[in-house]
Amino acid sequence: xxxxxxxxxxxxxxxxxxxxxxxxxxxxxxxxxxxxxxxxxxxxxxxxxxxxxxxxxxxxxxxxxxxxxxxxxxxxxxxxxxxxxxxxxxxxxxxxxxxxxxxxxxxxxxxxxxxxxxxxxxxxxxxxxxxxxxxxxxxxxxxxxxxxxxxxxxxxxxxxxxxxxxxxxxxxxxxxxxxxxxxxxxxxxxxxxxxxxxxxxxxx
Numbered sequence: 001x002x003x004x005x006x007x008x009x010x011x012x013x014x015x016x017x018x019x020x021x022x023x024x025x026x027x028x029x030x031x032x033x034x035x036x037x038x039x040x041x042x043x044x045x046x047x048x049x050x051x052x053x054x055x056x057x058x059x060x061x062x063x064x065x066x067x068x069x070x071x072x073x074x075x076x077x078x079x080x081x082x083x084x085x086x087x088x089x090x091x092x093x094x095x096x097x098x099x100x101x102x103x104x105x106x107x108x109x110x111x112x113x114x115x116x117x118x119x120x121x122x123x124x125x126x127x128x129x130x131x132x133x134x135x136x137x138x139x140x141x142x143x144x145x146x147x148x149x150x151x152x153x154x155x156x157x158x159x160x161x162x163x164x165x166x167x168x169x170x171x172x173x174x175x176x177x178x179x180x181x182x183x184x185x186x187x188x189x190x191x192x193x194x195x196x197x198x199x200x201x202x203x204x
Contacts, residue, residue: 011036011090011200012115014097016166017123018158019151020130020137021180022187023094026123029188030195031092033202039081041074041095075105082109090118100164119198120169121191123180127155 017023048056176194
């Protein structure tokens with residue numbers, strides 16, 4: 001291993017999991033450990049909506065119609081974010097790609113840069129556990145979208161759209177299936193162990 005590899009971590013990661021799996025929390029922890037940015041499409045959309053940017057207005061209009069943000073627009077936003085200086089040595093994607101078409105778009109972008117994903121972290125949480133966590137969140141935060149029907153619908157979308165993605169990445173041998181039930185620290189430790197087993201070392 002060269003000296004450069006010792007001093008700079010390089011990890012290109014994707015974290016996947018159903019709502020309520022804790023992927024947002026775990027993603028931040030892993031990204032901090034590797035010194036890489038979290039690239040969350042949801043966070044980018046929300047920041048632009050709050051800031052009243054042109055992108056935010058586009059996204060708001062789409063969401064107000066009850067539609068999903070188109071693959072092309074989402075891909076453009078992610079590619080722009082991954083081109084920024086802080087993502088040169090790696091990144092942790094959260095929320096993208098979320099379907100087979102987006103996997104293809106990401107592949108094209110990374111291949112053009114001579115890169116590829118190092119690992120896909122799958123937080124495996126039983127459906128009944130996800131529902132219980134989301135119900136608790138709804139009670140604690142008063143979230144109106146966390147109705148039983150709304151939760152079930154979002155979990156259905158996850159199961160229908162994410163399964164094909166995991167099949168693609170599974171064929172490449174880069175999926176680490178992590179037991180997502182336990183304390184935050186226990187789950188973080190499982191993820192870190194899996195990544196280290198792949199030879200992904202932390203920055204010195």
